[in-house]
Every structure is written in C-alpha cells, then in structure tokens.
Amino acid sequence: MHLLLVEDNEGVADLVQRGFDDLGYRLTWLEDGRELIATLRRDPADLVILDVMLPGKNGFELLEDMRTHELAVPVLFLSAKTELEDRVRGLDLGADDYLTKPFAFTELHARVKALLRRSQSNSRPASTLVVGPLTLDLHERRAMREGQEIALQNKEFELLRFLMQHAGEIVSKRMIIEEVWNYTFNPGTNIVEVRIAALRDKVDRPFAKSMIKTVRGAGYRLNPDV
Template identity: 40%
Template sequence: MAYALFMRLLLVEDELEIQDFLKTSLADEGYEVDVAGDGGTAEKFASAKVYDALIVDLGLPDQDGIDLILRLRRQGVSSPVMILSARRSVDDRVAGLEQGGDDYLTKPFALAELLARMRNLLKRNAATSSSPMTLHVADLELDLLRRRASRGGELLNLSPQEFVLLEYLCRHAGRVVTRSMLLAEVWGMRIQPDTNVVDVHIYRLRGKVDVEGREPLIKTLRGVGYVLKDR
C-alpha cells in the first residue's frame, strides 16, 4: 500500500455532478479522495485502505447509507463518518448519528461549511489518535489539518501539490528520496515516465522554503535524489 502522504477520504456518492464537484474541491484542499458510487464499491475500498474520514450519502442505489455505515462499523472501520443527505428531518439526523455517523450535513450544502466540518471532524479524531498533526524539521513546521506550512513562524505560500511534496520530504527527513519514490508516492505514477515534473516542483519548493538568509534544507544529491536535512 502506498504511504499515506496526506489525509485520505472516501466519498460515497452516486450523483455524478456532486461526485465531481466534491472530489475536485477536496483535492484542491490537499485531500486524497477515492470515490464510490454505491455501497458495494465503498465496502471494497474500505477493506483495502485506511481512510482518515468517510463522506457517505444515504440515498445509494444499492442500499441505504445507514446500512452501509453499520456494516463498516461491524467490520472494524473506525474512521469518522460525515453523512451527506437530502433527508432533513430531526428523526433522520438523530438516526444517522446514532447508527454510526459522526456528523450530518443536509443537501443542498455550502462547500465552506462542508470543509469546516471536515476539518473539525479530523481534528476531533486526531485528538484520540497517536499520529501527529504537526510535523517539525528544523524551523520548518507543517500543520497537516489546516494544510499550512511555515518557516521561522512565517507562512509559506505553497500550492496543494507543493504541500504534499514537502510533507513527504518532512516525513523522510534525513533520508534520501529518489525521483522514482516521489513520482510513485506523491504523483501516483507507478510506471516511471520521462518527465521532469519532480525537478520542476523541487525547484519551485526550494525557492519558497530555502529563501535568502535561511539555511538551505532541501539538498540535491546529483544522480541519486533529494534529502530534507534537519540541522
């Protein structure tokens, strides 16, 4: 299984328009998103990967979303679940929360509210998890929940892809990572194409992290790869 670089979400939604909108919006926020259009596919995903959270629509074509949540809980899936549904009554919301859901958002919804609720859901889950939500290398700090990076207290203006790349380097600080490792784990390219995407992103990232007046942290080992050095 690929190393979990960033927050991984499972979106269970059968409406294609909502699927595309949410997957794109969540990916723009730095989340890795798998999409299942029915309960059966969702169970297969959940049995193969560990997700930081699930977003589950109740009106699935093959089963009720509540039944899916109950089955996943019985199978040992403990990831927090945000229910997304057009069912708006108090009884529906209470039932969803009592049957294994951790939050309930009704359709139509505002993207800003969904993102805020997701951050809070992940934050609450992190409070009971042993996985750190902040990474530190020298004077570099990464806030994994808010997807923010800073150096010496100054916020770095990183793109989502640059953040993921820097997170991978931080998690492997002091160790050499090759271009093949980065292509596979950051870009998901199992077959190594003839591309300079890694070099371009490292160049841009270095320009933001290793600014003038600060000790360079990102080192290039010619012909080998890169290393983020913790002084």
C-alpha cells in the same frame, strides 16, 4: 489525508472531488456502497463521506456494515432529507456528523476538518485559543488582542470562539446559527450580521488591521495572518 466519498450523483461527486483536490486532500469516489468495505480494507481512509440515498444499500445500512466489520473510521452523512428523525438516527448509529443537501462546500470542509481534528487528537480541548494576535481564555471568558482586553457580551464571546476554532476557514451563517445559537434552521433575522458587526466594532475597529472578513455568498472568515 485520505477521504472516501460514496455519492451516486456524478455532478455532486465531481464538485466535492475538485473542492478537496484544490485543498490538497486525496479523495476516492465510489458511486455506490458495493465496494466500500473492500476499498476501506485495501486503502484505509481517514474519513468517509456517505450519501444517505444510494442505489442498493443506503447510507445507514452501509454504516452498520462498516461498524459490523469493525471499521471505526469517522463518518459524515450527506442527505437530502431534512427530517430530524434521520438526523438523530444517523448520530445514533455512530455517524459523527451530518450535512443536508444542498450544502456549502466550505461547510463540508469545515466539518471534515473538525472531524479529522477530533479523531486525531484525543487530547482535551485547550483552555486558551490563540489566533494571530487574538487570545481567548475559555475559563476566565476573557478576550485579548495585542495585549489589550476586549469586553465581550456572552453571545459575542461564543461567536468569537466559534470563529477562532475555525480560523482561516469560511463559516456560513447556517453554521453560526447552528453552533452558536443551537438552532437547526435559519430564524429569519439579521442577528448574525448584527452580532458580527458588533464583534467587528470591538475586535477590529480599534486596531490597524481587520481580521473578520465577509465572504460573499459563503459566510465569514477569521483571517489569522495579520
């Protein structure tokens, strides 16, 4: 997998670079957008990560350039701006996702993976999710583990689905709030902890091994290898 990063801050770029190196991705880093089009032509990337505030052309302008040159590669924006206006603008322009700084690397990774998955398989989403011994029937809204049915409340079901879609990855509280509850900010409650605890009671406690892990300072991970 080849990723292209345009980010003017060396520290942040270095961090992202090392993170993706550890995970076995190949990442090309550009300090600004001047060489972006040429670089993409020479060495096509599977995904471009664009900072919004850049010297010279900003991220929005670079995206427009790419679309003018008919480069359909998925784009993920990084920005220090929190305004929804920018967010909407980013997505209007054909950006595929958006992450505000400071971000969790795990979250960046999760989003990158999701985008790559989306761009590579155009097949319709599966009606059943399977992770290790866990099976989730999205049509019937039923969850099974080791042949045993688990009764889940609505939000617990959505939470488990989200964890299963990102099995093996660390998902942050912020991602859960955003994806499961559709809130763009932290509502200031321990709702995620409470729902995760409830989910653990149902998915893990009756069985020998627990699948839902807490990662200190980062979030949660659904462990597929049980």
